Amino acid sequence: MQFSPVLQKLHLDVGETKSPNAVLASLARRRLWREAAWALQHLRAESGFEPTVFSHNSLISSCRDHWQKACSALKDVQRNSLEADVVSYNSAISAYEKSGRWEMGLAVLGQVRRSNLELSVISLSVTISACARAARWQPALSALGAMRQEQLKPNTISYSAALSACEKGVQWGQALRILSEMRLLKAEPNLISCNTAISACEKGEQWELSFRILCNMQASLVEADKVSFNAAISACEKGEQWQRALCTLRAARSCSLRPDVVSHSAAISACEKCREWERALVTLCEMRGKLGIEANLVSVNAALSAAEKGSAWERSLGMLAEMQKQLLESDDISFSIAISACDRSTDVGLGFDLCSSLELVGSADLSLPAWTLARTFPSNAPDDRRLRVVDEALVRLRSGDFARPRELASLAAASAKLGVEEPELFHQLAAAASAKIADFELQDLLLLAWGTAGVADETFARVIQDELAGRLEQIDAQKGLTESARKKFTKVALGVVWAYNFAGFLSENFLRTTRIFLLQAAEALDVAGGRAQAPETPLERSGKSFQARLTEAASPQVVLDLDDRLVIAKPPGWEVWDKHTELQLLTFSEAISGRRWPILRDAESGHGFLHRLDVPSSGLVLAAKTYAAYFDLQLQLCSGEIARDYVVLCHGWVAGNAVREIEAHVYWKKESSMPTVAGRQGKPSRTSLKVMAHTTILGEALSLVVIRIATGRQHQIRSHMSYIGHPTVRDGKYTAAATYDLDSAFCAQNCLHRYRLAFKDVLGTGCEAIEPLPTEFAVALKSTTAKDRGSEVGLQRWLSGAALCDWSQQ
Template identity: 35%
Template sequence: MLGKAVGARAACQASDPRPCAANDVRSPLAVLVGLAPGRPSEEQLAQALVTHLESWRAEPKLATAVLSALSKHQLPEISTKVLRVMSAARVELNVYHCNAVLSACERSSRWQQALVLLLGMSRQALEADIISCNVAARACSRSDAWEIAVRLLDFAQTAALGPTVVTFSSVAASPPSLSTWAPWLRATWALRGLQETMLQPDCQVLTAAVSACSSAGEWPRSLHMLSKMRRGSMAIPGPVLNCALAACATFGHWALALSMMMASEIAAVDVRTLNVFMSACEKDGQWEAALAILSLMIKSIVEPSRVTYNTVITANARASRWQAALHGLGAEMPQSGLHPDEISQNAAMSACGKCGSWFRALDLLWKMPGAGLLADAISYSTAISALGASGQQWQMALELLRLMPQARLLQDVVCQSAAATACEKARQWRVSAQLLLATSNSLEGNPTAEGLSRQAWCLSRLDGVEDESRLKATLLARSATPHLNRMRPQELAVLLRSFASMSVLDSTFVSEACRQVSVVLASWRLAAELPTRSLGDVAWALATLGAGDPQLFEAMQQELVKRCAAFRVKDDTPGTACVEFTSAALLLLWACSFAGQLMNSAAQCAQMLLHRIGRSLDQRASSAVIASCAVVLPLSGTPPDGDDGDLPSVVLELPDRLVLYKPPGWQVDDGQDDPRDKPERDRLSSFVHLLLPPQRWPIVDDVQHQRGFLHRLDVPSSGLVLVAKTHEAYYDLKLQLAMGSLVRDYVVLCHGWLSPGLSEVKARVHWWADGRQSLSSVAAAGRPARTLLKVLAHVLHDGQSLSLVAVRIDTGRRHQIRTHLAHIGHPTVCDGKYSSVATQLASEGFCGQNFLHRYHLATDVMAPAGQQRAQTGQRHHVITGIPIPLAAALRRTSPRDSASATEIERWLRTPGCFS
């Protein structure tokens, strides 16, 4: 049938109505392209080409030109059918015809079709050349059939076809696939093949190889490649070095980037190379290195670009150096003949906001139109965040949000969330809740990764005890599960943290989330995109949800060990960077300890880093010390007698820490959301100032480090409070808290007779973590809390049954003991918040204060520098007796039995340890 069609005469079907010249390539091409949408058969193509086949027999190059043009049009099916038409018409086929069709298959990712054609060449008595193998291998490599591509290249070497640089670059430069061979393995295989065939790798192969190895975290291989190029007297091309430096910038390995530059003979140092290196410095917090590179560029022939200055301004913003950021924006850039752009302005605004200079950030925003710059949503969100950081300018933040539509800008979720946070910090709860609810509603139905994580965050900031919020969050978790593999690591962390804070436990979501976290931690590139704070959030979420296997917790701790080893502590390391890193590390360690998966190696590595950071902060503070003598009050092992019992006292003083007795009514004001509307409360910080003048002990004024207070104690309660005198001691004690080795024991008198068999209460406690003065409650949306109990005695007073109980807490939730005891129906005596009015009135005449007293603290002795804590084995135990008012109330009770009487007498003399 096909032969008859070829032998028939037919009119030219070209789009050009004029007669078709036999040597006019465009005419048959136009015909074939015009027929392509209709998926023509071979018979139809034979009829269309019948007037041209004769000329192709005489001049095969004409057919090659047509087939090459079809390849550019990405028409592999038409090309293959034309090849069969040519064979049936006895047009002599050659390797050039086949290579053109192979190219069409490669361009269209038809690797199976390319292989069929390559194998069919032998049946046509045609020998494939190296170009045939190159094209087929490239088609396989680009279509996730990399193993077949390798076999083709092996065949090319076995058949002595003479592989070229293009042969190996077809594999090395292929995109990442899902095959078992990682991209960096392909790249190194290709380079090894080039070396074996004595070929010189070109820039494309080297760039692909360095990029693949660097992206996979194979830093030694990247350095080895550059070193071999240098030893071989080969100038390193700029793109190759830029590729390696860009990978370093992604991971924040500025030291590795520096070693690459120092170890390489750069062929042409241009502004792009130095910009990439500066980016690596900036992302790793090495702003001084970025500034040094800028100085070098100004002095050399390389002209700094706007990107250069933007990188420096961003570096200063990360380092909270607003003066340097503004100087670069207003002085250095104009001196170089460059005008700041929106990126420059936004970075400078961010620097001002981080330093509390909200008015400067606002001034930069207002000046943007005058400088010919268009303020975008990022500009407004940066300014709103700066206003929110002050904790006071919430009304101005709302005004900026209101002005956005007038500037033809959409109030996106970032701006709305920033405004809600500003209101929250200013304790404008109602306004904040309205904004969060509006933001959450606007995000409903948004399937993007950012939309899902933002909506979860908004729901978590609303009242978590509401069933409606948790129901929405549960449905959101189910809808987010299919999108987890497309989320960026930080978005995944936000989603996990938000759901965990609401105690949303969807098994399918949690299982898939754990799998994705494992994927992130297994990849250097993805792990580098996960900030340490987010890593801690992930660990906290999995621990509180009771999810995650031991291997996952081990992987998170191994990642923490790497980051602790890479964190450099210098005199000029920003204090905010130290606080952010240490808080994230402590959060991760607490989560692992809570899950029972804490590794000694992770704890020891974190301990050494925390001590270094603490010593560094102490040294900085001591450089500005004004010589002063502290007022030392007499030490006493028990609270003062008589009227002095209403004042704090020192129970134990060590060179780097204190243990204080806090009377009832005094507030442990650590600067974290202290109430502003109750100035009448006695503040424990004022007493600490008398003991430790801030000029000599700066930590007592350092709100970032809670003024040295390690923990709180409820205002109506009494007992021991631990205070660090130095930053090093503070971090040592914080680590003990995270690891669960710091012991806090209490003695409580509660209503009712507790069963002696009750030894613990495990119930989630919910409270507002942002300073809202409200009751804590047991709720499914709360945080895990565990209280250990030991019933000591049963007593009676005026017909009321009471229990004396020793308590130890595993977790330190707000009002945890009072909330747990009220939850099981045994509120503490004289607790106006967590007991009924009738119960409170009945106990007021009996006891004048809340009967909850912290009587025992136990801490490890800090190990000397370079020595692990486990090697010391020493602990400090501090025990104080029951205060006189509480002891008097206890003496007015009647023991239920002789065992209770014996226990009460013993505790009135000397409190016992919880066991």
Template identity: 45%
Template sequence: MPEAKLAPDKITYSAAISACEKGGQWQQALNVLSLMPEARVESDRITYNAAISACEKGSQWQLALNLLRLMHEARVVPNHITYNAAISACEKCGQWQQALNLISLMPEVRVVPNEITFSATISACEKGGQWQLALNLLSLMPKARVVPNEITYNAAISACEKVGQWQRALSLLGSMPEARASPDEISFSASISACGPGGQWQSALDVLRKMLEQQVMPDEVSYNALISVCERSQQLERGLQLLWESKGRGVSLSVAFFPGALARLSVHDPDIISAAFDEVMLKLSASPLTPQELSSIAWSSGMLGVNNSTLLQALVIQAVPQLELFTLRDLLKLAWGFAASGVDVGLLMAIQTEVITRLEQVDLHHFSELFRNAFLQETLGLLWASNFAGCCSNKLLASARLVIRQAGAIMDIAHGPSSLPAYESFGELPCTEADLWQPDGKPQIILDLPDRLVIFKPPGWEVHSQHTDLQLSSFLQAALGKRFAITRDEEHQCGFLHRLDLPSSGLVLAAKTYEAYYDLKVQLNAGEIARDYVILCHGWVRPCLKDIKAKVYWRGLLPTIAGDQGKPSWTRLKVTAHAWHRSTALSLVAVRIATGRRHQIRSHFSHVGHPTVCDGKYTADATFQSDQDLCARNFLHRYRLAFKDLAGKDHEVMMPVPADLMISLQRVTARDIQSAETIRDWVTGSSLRSWQDYTPLILDFGRKQADTQ
């Protein structure tokens, strides 16, 4: 325009900023706004509103609030459009406190909130998990002479849904007609989802019936919610019926819906799975898919054990050019799927490059707690997938470690300095012989460092779940007092890095600070923590069996199932001794886990036909009863942990088998000289060492090659 000797005015700049806003170019919008003073054109409410809206669409809540502040300084009067855009910017980033602050300031500047204002603020509370505040805002609307509409109710129902407040969600749904708000598919779908955490599948089906009675047609989101409720309630057959119903009703379904539902419902029928992925291949070859669809298909193929190289290659071709458009969650699902079903090193390295770029740009100080925690879990998941696939780059590990540690430090500051005297750590606390033979089996702190520690968990104690009276978390709280906030933070597992099954014994790693917790989380997901076990199992395990890589899945309190579907899992083993007790053949096996799934060792050894001794979940009842003549509880003991402290120094802790397992070993008869020596070593506890330093039995049953199952 200057070349044409036409001076741009307010209308020109406002139009340009609005164009940038509509195109999602918030940086360009702010750049245009910054040029106005130089051109001696004053910004007005229209230009500011357009710029704030651009920031809202780009999820730049800090910049949106800064523009609102600049408006006041420039004496430009904001209106409800201004505040609605600023509140929406906060809502997108889960900044519910900022959104509430803005709506509370509106009366002071004589701006009247409308239904959009309330809806956006309620949505902000929903994203922050603040369902009580969301309902309070809804109740305030009549006093403000604002009539709630479907969008307002949907936001309030979603707030209840996020925290499993299913009764309140259903109550809101039922009250909508009285408020002259017509429930739509979003209202019904959110109400159905609310029934999931509580396992209220009957209530979810009641909502579906009401939906159909009111002639509101369920969509993909509705059926997705219904199937999720059935999955969580272990009503898998009903979930499958709903899946077929969605097809029969002619619901418009995305290409990823059917495979995703099959994976969540653990469908095993190869014909159904094959047909679903044949349809996926047709869609992949015919049209481009969204990042969400691509990542969901990859995840589903990994869960269902679909190792189709043509499918995976088609996913790679579409995914790589648009990785920057994937959310971090979708990048995780994509990486996880390929790590589980077929490693493509090129794709995983491209994903890591994209994640590193985001890690270098992120500022967690400006994240809400909910968004920050999601970011951390997704980053840790990406570390795990990369490590499991065997191609985790040093740069990704370094970038993730830096950011995740910083997040932990931020949390430590937020919880405030302790008012109690500084805690004095005691370093390594050796276990005495009396401790080991203690009949009541109390927990003990074995290694005490300034910000982390190792505890011995006796059998019968639970790490943290409140299913039994004997809680390791209670022991830790009593031992450390109130000095460390994380020990009472259930969202962070009370500081524990991992669990150990109730009947098992062994070493457990815990953190005293959030920074230590997340530092150890990085080590755990990057494969830097060694967890070594000793087990006694049924049968003479072939010494050539080195690895068990069966996938696992579980439902509620039911046993974990190992096979070709579920989450990828890896157990490494060395058969160190063969023995027998009466007429029962037994093997003493040293184990290292590369993944830490629920009941992984027990389910894996049962899967290969060698269940652990005295395991009521994974053996027949007759076997379990017979085993009790040898051992009163499951013979599984985590004897060694190796990890690093915050400075990178290596630490190793080892713990001999407790007295009850020593007695059991003394009752068995070794099959050969090597086995006798190994069993003697475990009984005396005199030569404990790393799993990798144990020598497997020489016997190979005629097999020379290492075996994996």
């Protein structure tokens, strides 16, 4: 057989080549698929060579980086009246694996079974690897299970590929099961297996399990590397375990490993999440000083944020100045954190200076100028700066300047906080966001909804709701979701419901989808028995029994008690929960429930309380006994199905008898005792008011009004009443000290009382709870003199209890 001319055309050495198959095998090893295909064709045509299965297998193998060609070569085997063998199929599966075509790999496995060929460890391992590349953990585990069915013994490669699939699919439980099976079957996990399992636990926010695998590696004589420690530190960071994170960082150093900037950034971020700003700064200094590791933006910004969150705003601003002095790179995140630090400082001058410096250096982030202005001047941004920010944003949006989804969302939220009402800005925002709505992260969808709810049209509102509904429909809130992911979806879904109910554009389909998701999430929490335990309340630490406290003050009362929800009447002087006072409604709930309701231990779910009521005020508070009830009531609250009616005695004679709408935005500083400020900036709020009576006392004009709120902002009624010039009676925060002293002469409580709540029970049946005026309020009202006959009638209706009805019927 003369085939040297073919070899010469391929520029191959003929000397050592014994056969055409050897030529093809040589080409396959070098992945020269074009040359292999050409050789097979010309060897047959010019030398009379009849290809065998081996010949075709070489061609398939040479195509391992080109799955389409491998697929065609496999079909050529059958077209040439040959029977493909296991090697043929394995070579094809290998090509599919490298391109992530897991579905085709599974299809080839089916062909192997139909051909009555025996499956091999190699076939199944490569298929598992293909599934891992595509993050398809379920078919990967099915292929692993097929090995057991065929009585094949999986090897470390098979298990590692299955672990990788579970890690990418955030299936930490399955990863741990595979790790246990490996040890049971004497297929000892190697470094890659252990690192993949640690990473799976890290992604699943199971820091304890990540830490346990890391510790077990030493006992298994598997030497941990930098990747092992970095994944474990990152798991501790996600679990807000700053002490464990720092301990793991020190352990890495003691193992003669040199932790890198990734290790330190994760540890600093763990400290930042737990507000351990001093530890964060020490770790940053050690990294840059003692260890000589160059800090990056991630590590520096984490330390900046830690200082800002820990109220060490001077250190945060000092670090930014040092970054600029040492010519270290700073970005828009650095400026954002520094602006937050200025906000905490209450020094407007600092924020003004930083705002000016940002204008000088410019910003690649479309939203940062607006966001900076909103944070620097939360209640009274200068008009010239506001106009400049809007004009600059419009220029960039009109020009088609590329903006990331997060920038668009932040611009929308900041513009709304600034009270911007420029239709063109929001039209351009909506157009840009609609084009890339699928790219928005969950939190950014929420910001976009909040920012545009008051100005966007129904079409754009539907775009956001349809996108979020689609994402909710694709997940199972009971399975496959980490706790933080479930919380994030819950927060975003409820927030979008609230935003578009407020705007009047709430979609029935989105509301229904959200209800199904919340029901699944609630069932998962109720079955699990709730979240982490809360610390002791001040009453429990004080050494004084709760019963003793009840005898010293007016005690709460259960007004309505249903199977899974209840309504409690809160006296003035009691706090719902937050430990600012000793008298806690939470402690009362614990006492009456015998601590049988797990939700009472969950601060993230408000300990089951649906809303707050200011400490000096009185009235009804709605609470849930189960997560199912809590999420159901939260959805009712956000969709406007819960009615909250108040009666208020305020200063001055409020004009008019018709319903008055107060829609001033409100702003308040978190973790501050400063009053809430009502005006044109801040969060949108709506209060509806009706006048019941005009009265006088000690020469002072007073009004008795009934109120219904559409939003529940901090101190909303008190700040709104102050904003319109009619602050509530005996309100030390929103009236002058002299006014408060005069009020105290005839009234023993803040005259704001939530007298009615209306909601639905678990079956959707309407429920109502009503609470008469507390004694102190009623005494104060009796001591006033009606201005006219109509006011006299109004006063008597309230004093007799006849007016305790739906606000709309007043």
